Every structure is written in structure tokens, then in C-alpha cells.
Amino acid sequence: MELMNNVKIKSKNLNVYYGEKQALFDVNLDLNEKEVTALIGPSGCGKSTFIRCINRMNDVIDICKVSGNIEIDGVEINDKNLDVVSLRERVGMVFQKPNPFPKSIYDNISYGPKIHGKGETKSELDEIVENSLKKAALWEEVKDRLDEPGTGLSGGQQQRLCIARAISVNPEVILMDEPCSALDPIATAKIEELIDELKKTYTIVIVTHSMAQAVRVSQKTGFFHLGKLIEVGKTEKIFKNPDNKMTQDYITGRFG
Amino acid sequence: MNFVLIFLITIFSLSLFFYGRSKTKSIAIEKNIKLNALPKFYGYYLVLWCSIPSLVFLLIWSLFEPVIVKSIIIETAANQGAIFNDKNEANLIYEKIKAIHLGTYFGDIDNILRESALAYAKFINLFTNSKVVLIFAIVIVSVIYSLKKINKNNKARDDVEIILKGLLFVSSLIAILTTLGIIFSLLFESIKFFSVINIFDYLFGTNWSPQRAFVRDASSITAAEFEELKDAFGFIPLIAGTTFIAFIAMLVAVPIGLFSGIYMAEYASLKIRRISKPIIEILAGIPTVVYGFFAALTVGPFFRQIGENFGLTVSSESALAAGLIMGIMIIPYVSSLSDDVINSVPQSLRDGSYAIGATKSETIKKVVIPAALPGIIGSILLAVSRAIGETMIVVMAAGLAANLTINPLESTTTITTQIVMILVGDQEFDSPKTQSAFALGLTLFIATLILNYIAQRAVKKYREKYD
Ligand SMILES: Nc1ncnc2c1ncn2[C@@H]1O[C@H](COP(=O)(O)OP(=O)(O)OP(=O)(O)O)[C@@H](O)[C@H]1O
Ligand SMILES: [Mg+2]
Numbered sequence: 244m245e246l247m248n249n250v251k252i253k254s255k256n257l258n259v260y261y262g263e264k265q266a267l268f269d270v271n272l273d274l275n276e277k278e279v280t281a282l283i284g285p286s287g288c289g290k291s292t293f294i295r296c297i298n299r300m301n302d303v304i305d306i307c308k309v310s311g312n313i314e315i316d317g318v319e320i321n322d323k324n325l326d327v328v329s330l331r332e333r334v335g336m337v338f339q340k341p342n343p344f345p346k347s348i349y350d351n352i353s354y355g356p357k358i359h360g361k362g363e364t365k366s367e368l369d370e371i372v373e374n375s376l377k378k379a380a381l382w383e384e385v386k387d388r389l390d391e392p393g394t395g396l397s398g399g400q401q402q403r404l405c406i407a408r409a410i411s412v413n414p415e416v417i418l419m420d421e422p423c424s425a426l427d428p429i430a431t432a433k434i435e436e437l438i439d440e441l442k443k444t445y446t447i448v449i450v451t452h453s454m455a456q457a458v459r460v461s462q463k464t465g466f467f468h469l470g471k472l473i474e475v476g477k478t479e480k481i482f483k484n485p486d487n488k489m490t491q492d493y494i495t496g497r498f499g
Numbered sequence: 500m501n502f503v504l505i506f507l508i509t510i511f512s513l514s515l516f517f518y519g520r521s522k523t524k525s526i527a528i529e530k531n532i533k534l535n536a537l538p539k540f541y542g543y544y545l546v547l548w549c550s551i552p553s554l555v556f557l558l559i560w561s562l563f564e565p566v567i568v569k570s571i572i573i574e575t576a577a578n579q580g581a582i583f584n585d586k587n588e589a590n591l592i593y594e595k596i597k598a599i600h601l602g603t604y605f606g607d608i609d610n611i612l613r614e615s616a617l618a619y620a621k622f623i624n625l626f627t628n629s630k631v632v633l634i635f636a637i638v639i640v641s642v643i644y645s646l647k648k649i650n651k652n653n654k655a656r657d658d659v660e661i662i663l664k665g666l667l668f669v670s671s672l673i674a675i676l677t678t679l680g681i682i683f684s685l686l687f688e689s690i691k692f693f694s695v696i697n698i699f700d701y702l703f704g705t706n707w708s709p710q711r712a713f714v715r716d717a718s719s720i721t722a723a724e725f726e727e728l729k730d731a732f733g734f735i736p737l738i739a740g741t742t743f744i745a746f747i748a749m750l751v752a753v754p755i756g757l758f759s760g761i762y763m764a765e766y767a768s769l770k771i772r773r774i775s776k777p778i779i780e781i782l783a784g785i786p787t788v789v790y791g792f793f794a795a796l797t798v799g800p801f802f803r804q805i806g807e808n809f810g811l812t813v814s815s816e817s818a819l820a821a822g823l824i825m826g827i828m829i830i831p832y833v834s835s836l837s838d839d840v841i842n843s844v845p846q847s848l849r850d851g852s853y854a855i856g857a858t859k860s861e862t863i864k865k866v867v868i869p870a871a872l873p874g875i876i877g878s879i880l881l882a883v884s885r886a887i888g889e890t891m892i893v894v895m896a897a898g899l900a901a902n903l904t905i906n907p908l909e910s911t912t913t914i915t916t917q918i919v920m921i922l923v924g925d926q927e928f929d930s931p932k933t934q935s936a937f938a939l940g941l942t943l944f945i946a947t948l949i950l951n952y953i954a955q956r957a958v959k960k961y962r963e964k965y966d
Contacts, residue, residue: 303853305768331856338854342847345870354865355855405851412855 251276251416251446252297257311257321259292259301259470266292269311270472272465279438279447281457281478284467285493290450293467294418297448298334299327315416332359335409339421341401343393343408348385351393351404352376355412371411379407380437399430406437410445417441419449423456435460454494458482466490500627504557504634512550515642516542523649536656544655547662548645553637560630568622569593576615685944688937695931696732701938704733707901707912709921709932732935734942736901740818740911744897745886747822747907748829752886753879755826756833763834764841765863776835783831787891794824794896806908816898819907825892829882836878840871840958873957880954884947890915914943 252274259267267289274280282290292301299320301307313321320330332355343351352372353362362368372389376382381403385396393404402422409417419438423431438447438460451457457464458478465475466487474487485491520542527534534541573589576596583589592612598604599616600623608616649655693701708731759779763772799820806813813819844867852862868875898910899920921936 298854300850300854303850328856328858331854336854338847338850340847342845342851344848344851344866354852354857358855358857358861408851408855 248275248278250274251315252448253312253314253317254293254296255312255314257293257296257309257313259289259296259310260308261304262306266470267296268470272472272475274446274448275463276446277442277444278463279442279449279461280463280465281461282448282450282465282467283452283454283457283493284473286452288467289470290467291420292470294336294420294448294450296321297416297418298331298336299325300336302327328359332412333414334416334418335412335414337402337405337409337417337419337422340425341398341405343396343401343404345392345394347390348376348393348396348404349389352407352411355408359412361412375407375411376404378410378441379403380433380440381407397430399426399433402426402430402434403437406434406441410441414445416446416448419447421450421452424452431456454482466493468493500631501557501561504631505554508550508553508557508634508638511638512546515545515549518542519545519646519649535654536659540655540659541649543659544649545642545645547659548641549638551662551666552641553634556637557630557634560633564626564630568619568626571622572596572615572619575618576611579611579614581611581615682944685937685941688934689941692931692934692938696728696935696938700729701732701734703735704730705735705903706730706733707736707917709917709935728931732931732938734939736903737912737914737917737939738942739903739905740897740901741887741913741915743905743907743911744818744822744825744893744913745883747818748826748886749879749883751823751826752829752833752882756830756882757837757875757879759830759834760837760841761863761868763838765859765867776838779831779834782828783835785828787828787889788895790824790828791891791895794820794892798824799896802908811908813908814898814910816896816910817908818897818904818911821893821897822907824896825886825889828889828892829886832882832885833878836881837871837875840874840878841867843874844870873960877954877956877958880950880957884950884954887950888915888943888947890919894919914939918943 250273254270254272257267257270257272258265270289270293272293282293284290295301296309296313297315297320301309309321311321312319315330315333319325344354346354349372352375353368356362356368356371362371373382373386376385381400384400385391385404393401396404402425406417406422423434426434435456438449441447449457449460461478463475464478464481466473466481466485466489468489474481474485474490476485481490482494485494516539520538523534523538523541526532527538573593576592577583581592583592592615595604595606595612596615596619599608599612600619763776763779767775795816799815799817802817802820803813803815848866848870849862852866853859857865893913893916897912897916899912899916900910901912901917902909904911918936918939921932921939927933
């Protein structure tokens with residue numbers, strides 16, 4: 244058996260409710276460090292709900308209640324007293340639809356560092372901006388127009404800008420919720436390449452509806468159905484010979 | 500009479516609707532054919548044909564009847580030997596004749612008047628009878644025509660659509676034409692004014708005292724009078740007072756309105772929103788005259804009292820009181836407009852900000868407000884244009900003297916107040932004083948037009964960005 248990386252994030256008996264409606268049922272899922280984990284499953288099965296637990300974005304939704312445990316590096320994060328601000332500094336997120344702020348490209352990237360008090364001087368900030376954009380493979384395209392609005396970029400560029408924004412505060416984990424669903428194949432390929440590169444430094448969780456993408460970018464795959472984690476394992480195994488009949492049906496496109 | 504006619508036409512048309520609908524339905528079933536339109540369209544078709552021609556006729560008739568009757572009666576009276584020198588006297592006699600006919604005239608009735616009143620009664624009778632007959636004729640003709648047209652080939656649906664489109668078009672035409680009419684009358688009167696008073700004397704003069712313009716008729720003005728008039732219509736004190744009071748109002752309304760808008764959009768729970776939004780909107784529904792006497796009777800004297808305690812002389816009609824109350828009046832506009840604008844900032848932007856660790860207030864300050872800024876500025880400009888056009892509060896609370904001052908404790912006056920002052924009481928329509936009201940109105944109109952235009956562009960630009 245091949246050696247797996249350390250477990251970075253561990254969920255134990257995670258249950259999530261939107262008001263009366265339960266969206267996740269006893270999810271136990273381990274995510275490994277410096278690895279890409281893909282979450283797949285039919286629409287409405289709770290993938291987004293799960294990753295939003297990892298950076299506590301569900302706090303924003305009034306009716307959402309989370310019970311159970313999520314640990315990052317062995318520290319419980321589903322805890323009232325936990326400082327959400329520093330959690331989100333460690334766990335960045337990229338959304339389905341690119342959502343750059345209506346500010347300049349530069350300000351989009353420097354936003355996070357400024358909030359967390361990183362980059363005291365202008366030159367430090369400049370460096371952070373440059374590094375983040377370079378890591379997001381966007382630097383070459385925008386270096387001459389950093390003061391133009393981020394909303395003026397193409398969809399694929401905007402999404403890389405959002406990735407750069409997530410990277411800018413130097414997180415440990417990056418959550419991506421269908422980051423390519425609004426992009427064309429070329430932009431998608433760029434982002435996938437980028438994910439491959441980023442996994443050397445970051446732990447990445449990606450929600451995707453594309454089986455091919457899951458195979459291409461991830462090492463581990465979890466299959467959700469109706470709020471339950473049906474099966475999880477190495478990506479190769481899940482897609483070659485899954486244990487569960489439902490997984491089999493889903494990846495072969497027989498339902499979903 | 501007209502009401503009875505309208506009532507009858509309505510009832511008849513409505514019953515035709517049911518008739519037309521059921522008739523076409525039964526035809527369709529009986530002969531087993533597919534109609535060109537749903538039966539109810541044939542119903543509408545009959546209704547429209549029955550009501551529109553007759554109602555239009557009634558309208559036109561009612562517009563012209565009084566004019567025609569009047570000219571005929573005046574003519575008859577003249578033939579009877581009535582003497583009148585000009586139009587006014589003729590009108591007077593006509594009114595008398597009408598009053599006699601109605602039995603509400605208590606003066607002496609001489610022969611001429613009596614004869615004329617009888618003639619009047621005769622004409623009115625004749626006109627009414629022919630009106631009724633004609634309307635019935637029209638209804639019958641149009642109903643027969645339209646009933647004939649109800650058959651399977653008739654495209655009732657298309658005809659109904661065309662007629663409805665026409666009706667809507669006429670309505671909007673009326674709206675546009677009346678607006679244009681108002682603008683042109685403003686324009687023409689202002690041009691008359693500016694033919695007497697130099698436009699630069701008006702725009703840059705610092706003294707406003709139209710009561711000096713005792714000249715009755717602009718056409719017979721002497722050189723001396725002209726000199727006198729020349730600096731009686733200086734616009735500067737008015738625009739200064741207007742902007743000053745609007746400025747005070749915005750000092751009150753912008754922070755409070757904006758903050759309450761932010762609270763409503765970002766913090767208030769659904770429950771609080773549900774209760775407090777209507778309350779804020781009630782503020783917008785209070786008639787401005789109520790604000791006005793609140794300003795004049797409560798706030799003004801209150802400031803005066805406080806001022807006295809500090810040894811200050813505060814005029815009981817002060818710019819401060821008027822501006823303050825006007826600001827309170829405007830709060831709901833700023834608040835609900837900025838609430839809307841902030842609400843329409845996409846949630847995804849907030850999520851992006853939260854996800855990177857920003858707190859709620861940081862997100863609001865650094866992402867939401869900047870994103871909403873054009874819209875917020877637009878809503879503030881709209882509020883400013885309301886403040887400038889607001890009349891009642893300033894008439895009641897700001898004072899009448901056109902002081903050129905920046906002391907908020909003194910009384911000042913505004914464009915709208917002066918328009919009111921000029922137009923209440925007796926006036927000669929041709930005097931420069933009266934015409935100056937039109938010039939003021941035009942100036943005000945242009946100013947608010949520009950403000951609204953800029954505001955709407957700002958809001959629109961903002962909307963485009965997120966659609
Ligand atoms: N804000 C919310 N309020 C109420 N119910 C919600 C909310 N968000 C999600 N849900 C419900 O929770 C369930 C899981 O939703 P979730 O968004 O996690 O699904 P998903 O797997 O991400 O689907 P998709 O692939 O379509 O994005 C769904 O049934 C959804 O209706
Ligand atoms: Mg989702």
C-alpha cells in the first residue's frame with residue numbers, strides 16, 4: 244500500500260441542518276495534507292454544505308446549524324469560541340462564480356493581507372501581490388494593469404484572480420466549490436494545471452461535477468448522495484472499481 | 500345626465516361581453532368549428548366596440564357643448580338688446596342667465612335676461628336630447644357592426660390587441676403632451692420675463708425684492724422704472740438660501756438615512772425589517788405640510804429658546820429649523836433607496852470577503868459600500884433634488900426675507916418659497932413680478948432635471964455592473 248500523506252482535516256459525525264431540513268448525515272471524512280480531494284455527487288447532495296463547514300462559511304446563513312466535529316491539525320474548529328477570522332485566514336475559498344471585488348486588481352489581492360495585518364509597507368504588499376498573482380499564474384497577463392478593475396478581466400482570469408486572492412493570506416487549505424463550472428475548456432485546463440501546482444503547498448478540496456476533472460486533478464475522491472458520504476477512497480479506485488453500486492452508477496452516468 | 504349615460508353604456512357593454520362570449524361559444528359547439536380566438540375575446544371585442552365610440556363621442560360633445568351654448572346665448576342676449584362692452588361683461592351676463600335658469604339668481608331680472616334664460620333652457624334641452632339620441636344611435640350602429648363581425652373568421656384577438664394598444668398609446672400621449680405643455684408655458688412666460696429683465700441681472704444679481712416691481716404692464720415700461728427693476732430680481736440670494744437649506748437637510752438625512760439603510764440591508768433580522776421598514780415608509784407618507792407646521796411651531800421656537808439661553812439671537816424662522824425638518828422628511832428616501840441599492844450588491848461579493856476572514860463591518864465598509872457607491876450617490880442626488888423642490892416646509896419655516904446669509908440661525912428664503920409668495924394674492928398676469936415666478940420655476944426645473952439625470956445615470960450604471 245502506497246503511503247498516504249498526513250491527515251489535515253478530519254470530520255467526525257458531521258450533521259448539518261438548514262432549519263428543519265437535514266443536509267448532511269453523519270459525515271466522517273479525512274482529508275490529507277498537500278493533496279487534492281475531489282467531492283462528487285448529484286446536485287443538492289451536500290458537497291457545498293460540507294466544504295462550507297471547513298471554513299465555517301455556514302455561519303453566514305442564519306438557519307444553518309452544524310453539529311459534530313471538524314478538526315484541522317487536531318484542533319476542533321466547530322467551536323463557538325474559535326476565532327473565525329483566523330480560521331478563514333488558514334482556510335481560503337474559491338467560489339463557483341468568479342467574484343472579484345469591484346476594485347482594482349491590486350486591491351483585490353491586497354485586501355486579505357491588509358485585513359490580517361500582513362504587509363505593513365507598500366513594498367511588502369507589492370511583493371505579496373506579485374507572489375500571489377505569480378502562484379495563480381496570472382502575473383504575466385496583468386502585471387501592466389494592476390490598477391484596472393478586477394471585474395474587467397475575462398471569466399477565467401477572474402477565477403485565477405480569486406485564487407490569487409485566496410492565496411494572498413498564505414492559507415494552509417484551499418476550498419474550491421466548482422471553480423471551473425463557469426469557464427471554457429481552455430480556462431479550465433489552466434485552472435487544473437494551477438491546482439496541480441498548488442497542491443505542493445496547499446491542502447486542496449475541490450467540488451466538481453466533472454468526473455474527468457476529478458480524475459485529472461485529485462488523489463482522493465469522496466462520493467456524496469442525499470447528504471450521506473457513500474464512499475471515499477483513492478481517486479483511481481473510486482473510478483476504476485468502486486465498492487458501492489451507487490458510486491458505480493453515478494460515475495458511469497446512470498443517474499445524477 | 501352624463502353619469503347616467505356613462506352608467507348605461509357601461510352596463511350595456513358588460514352585458515354584451517357575456518352575450519358575445521356565450522354566443523360564440525355556442526356557435527363553436529353547434530357547428531363544431533374552431534374559432535379564431537377564445538370566446539372571451541369576442542366578448543371583449545363587443546365591449547370595446549360598444550363603449551369606446553360612444554364614450555369618445557360623449558367626451559367630445561361635453562367639451563364643446565358649453566362653448567357652443569355660450570356663444571349662442573350671448574348672441575341671443577345681444578339680439579334681445581343686452582349691452583356689453585367687452586368679453587368680461589359678456590361672461591357676466593352669461594353667468595347671470597345660467598343662474599336664472601338654475602334658480603340661484605337673486606338680483607333683478609329684467610326682460611332681456613328673462614328672455615335669454617328661456618332661450619338658454621330651450622337650447623340646453625335641445626342639446627341634451629340630441630346628445631342622448633346621438634349616443635344611442637352610435638351605440639346601436641357600432642353594436643350592430645361588431646355583432647356582424649363576430650364570426651369564425653374574425654380575428655377578434657388581434658383586433659382587441661390593437662384597440663388596447665391604441666388606448667395605452669393615447670394615455671401615454673396625454674401624459675407626454677401635458678408635460679410638454681407645462682414646460683412650454685414655463686418657457687414662454689420666462690422668455691417674456693427675460694425680455695424685460697436682463698438674464699445676467701437675474702442670474703448674478705444679489706438682491707431679490709420683487710415687490711418693487713409695481714409696474715403693471717411690461718409693455719409700457721419707462722426708463723426710470725426699468726432702472727428700478729433692474730436689480731430687483733437677483734437670483735443669487737434665492738439659490739444661496741435653497742442650497743443652504745438643502746445642505747443642512749442633507750447633513751441630517753445622509754448619515755441617518757444611509758446608516759439606517761445599511762442597518763436594514765445588512766444587520767436587521769427579517770422580523771425587525773418587517774416591522775421597521777413600513778414605519779420608515781410611513782415617514783415618507785406624512786404630508787409635508789405637517790412637517791411644515793412642526794418646523795414652524797415646534798422646532799423653530801425651540802431653537803429660539805435654546806439660543807436665548809446661550810445669549811444668541813435666533814430667528815424663529817431659521818434656516819436651521821427648516822433644514823433640520825426637511826432632512827427628517829428626506830431620511831426615508833435616502834434610507835429606502837440605499838437599502839435597495841445595498842441589497843442588490845450580490846451576496847457572492849460578501850461571501851468572497853467573509854471567506855478571506857473579513858468581519859461583517861469590514862466587509863460592509865470595504866466591499867459592500869464601495870460596490871454600492873454609485874447607487875448610493877444616485878439616491879442622495881435624488882434626495883437633494885427633492886430637498887430643492889420642497890416647498891411647504893420652507894414656506895412655513897424658513898422665512899420670506901431674501902437674506903444673503905450663511906448664518907443658519909437667521910431666516911433665509913428659497914426659490915420655492917418665493918414662487919409661492921409671488922403667486923398668492925392679487926396679481927397682474929403681465930407684470931414682471933408675476934412672470935418672475937415662471938423664471939424661478941424654470942430655473943428650479945432645470946436644476947432638478949440635471950440632478951435627476953445625473954442621479955439616474957449613476958444608479959443605472961451601477962445596476963448594469965451587476966446584471
Ligand atoms: N441556504 C440554504 N438554505 C436552505 N437550504 C439549503 C441552503 N443551502 C443548501 N440547502 C439545501 O441543502 C442541501 C444541500 O445543498 P448543497 O448546496 O450543499 O448541495 P450541493 O451538493 O453543493 O449541490 P450542487 O452540486 O447543486 O451545488 C440541498 O437540499 C439544499 O436545498
Ligand atoms: Mg454546490
